Amino acid sequence: MIGCGIGGAAAIIILVVTMAFPGSTTTTSDSSILVDPTKEKQSLFTLARVMIQNTGNIPLTNITIDYGGGAKDFIPTLKSGKTIILSPPDGNSLQFVRVTADGGIDVYKAYREPVAMPGMMGS
Incomplete structure (x- = not known):
């Protein structure tokens, strides 16, 4: 019973970490890319950006x-x-945003809305 509880807790922790940091990485041999499109709704406008990192x-x-x-x-x-x-x-x-590149890179990703932090703009 204890083993199931520890395994279940580990699975929940992995799920929470994966959902908290949802960047999408595509890897093909030496080519790898991280794509993270975000949108933040402010009171007067929406701030959007697409972060692309060569990993x-x-x-x-x-x-x-x-x-x-x-x-x-x-x-x-x-x-x-x-x-x-x-x-x-x-x-x-x-x-959505789609990023393609040589080396078989092809990432299709939905924009995400980061969690608002108290005291930050738009919170």
């Missing part, structure tokens, strides 16, 4: 960020370990 061992090339509705950005190269933060264009639906 692989080699530079990523021909990165296309598709915000939907025909809006796209193109990044020729992102060196290993580097991060970029992009803003979707005004008027975008902020539903």
Whole structure:
């Protein structure tokens, strides 16, 4: 009985950590990318951004960020370990973003809303 309780508790902890840090990582050999699109509703506007990090061992090339509705950005190269933060264009639906790159990278991710922290803007 105790073993089941510990195993169940471990499963719940893993689930909570996974949900708290939901970045999406795609890995293919030396190519790896982390994509984290967020949107924060403020009282007068919505702040949205897409964080892209090269978590692989080699530079990523021909990165296309598709915000939907025909809006796209193109990044020729992102060196290993580097991060970029992009803003979707005004008027975008902020539903999903798709990031593709050479080396078989293809990530389709919904925007998430971070948990509001007391004392922070928009809380």
